[in-house]
Amino acid sequence: MKTDAVTPADLARSVLSVPPLPRGADGAIHEGETGRLVEWLHSGGVTTYLFGGNANLYNMGTAELATLLDVLERISPADGWMIPSFGADYGKSCDQIDLLRQRAFPTAMLLPLTFPATPGGVATGIRKLADRYGRPVIAYLKNEGYLEPRDLAALLADGAVCAVKYAVVRKNPAEDALLATLLDAVGSAERIISGIGERPVIDHLTGFGLNGFTSGSVCIAPHLSTAIRRALAQGDVAKAASLREHFLPLEDLRDRHSPIRVLHEAVALAGISATGPMSPFLTNLDDPTVLADIRAAAATLRAASLEHGSATTVR
Numbered sequence: 001m002k003t004d005a006v007t008p009a010d011l012a013r014s015v016l017s018v019p020p021l022p023r024g025a026d027g028a029i030h031e032g033e034t035g036r037l038v039e040w041l042h043s044g045g046v047t048t049y050l051f052g053g054n055a056n057l058y059n060m061g062t063a064e065l066a067t068l069l070d071v072l073e074r075i076s077p078a079d080g081w082m083i084p085s086f087g088a089d090y091g092k093s094c095d096q097i098d099l100l101r102q103r104a105f106p107t108a109m110l111l112p113l114t115f116p117a118t119p120g121g122v123a124t125g126i127r128k129l130a131d132r133y134g135r136p137v138i139a140y141l142k143n144e145g146y147l148e149p150r151d152l153a154a155l156l157a158d159g160a161v162c163a164v165k166y167a168v169v170r171k172n173p174a175e176d177a178l179l180a181t182l183l184d185a186v187g188s189a190e191r192i193i194s195g196i197g198e199r200p201v202i203d204h205l206t207g208f209g210l211n212g213f214t215s216g217s218v219c220i221a222p223h224l225s226t227a228i229r230r231a232l233a234q235g236d237v238a239k240a241a242s243l244r245e246h247f248l249p250l251e252d253l254r255d256r257h258s259p260i261r262v263l264h265e266a267v268a269l270a271g272i273s274a275t276g277p278m279s280p281f282l283t284n285l286d287d288p289t290v291l292a293d294i295r296a297a298a299a300t301l302r303a304a305s306l307e308h309g310s311a312t313t314v315r
């Protein structure tokens with residue numbers, strides 16, 4: 001498991017998968033099924049595993065985070081980079097950082113709290129948390145007005161932040177004044193990653209030069225998502241665009257019915273890992289028509305990934 005400091009090369013090495021968190025019927029974290037999911041991702045060339053929003057860590061208490069950290073340490077592949085998340089509120093963040101400080105993970109991501117928070121307050125909070133941790137954290141910019149670009153630039157320059165997950169959704173991701181301002185303020189894209197899955201990845205990586213991308217649907221199709229990453233690294237935008245087409249039916253369902261909840265069911269319905277019950281404050285989707293659509297889209301996507309994986313070398 002990676003324990004050394006985060007470099008820009010780490011951000012580009014693998015798609016940063018953002019998996020759901022499998023739980024047993026009793027609601028407890030299921031180590032075996034979480035391990036199966038990580039193994040599936042690894043078989044498709046994915047070595048970075050960011051447990052955050054899709055794992056519903058917003059709603060995870062500090063005691064259960066300790067259990068999750070134990071599980072992640074045990075199931076990590078030797079070449080794996082496990083990234084836990086913490087937060088979203090400041091008080092819980094302090095308690096969770098105290099726990100993380102005792103472990104070897106090189107960083108953790110602060111989940112964004114949009115209310116009650118001000119941009120200056122978030123910047124001060126991140127600085128204090130990184131100081132308390134003794135390590136840099138990953139900042140997650142999901143909404144306009146959460147953090148000012150100049151504050152983020154200062155946090156990066158001072159080593160309080162080692163990477164920014166940029167995830168502000170735009171109708172046209174090629175036009176993004178905030179992202180342009182952020183890049184101007186930081187002066188480099190090497191520590192900024194695209195944080196919204198496959199849909200905006202071409203604009204973010206080729207247009208803005210971001211250094212990697214996160215994805216939830218990579219959990220269904222790791223070989224294909226890895227192939228997109230490699231195509232973009234080689235400048236083959238046409239190939240990346242054609243590979244991305246495979247993801248759109250499932251992404252459309254995620255956008256329509258909730259990205260987190262659809263992904264949770266898709267991983268189970270595709271036979272990858274039994275994700276089980278979602279923890280409160282979320283609930284599993286239960287509309288049979290929606291579940292049938294998710295099953296069909298996930299099965300098609302998984303089959304395309306396997307087919308691609310058997311026809312190519314994934315690394």
Ligand SMILES: N[C@@H](CC=O)C(=O)O
Pocket residue numbers: 018053054195196197198214215216217259
């Ligand atoms: N939210 C995106 C990327 C992960 O953070 C997804 O789930 O695909």
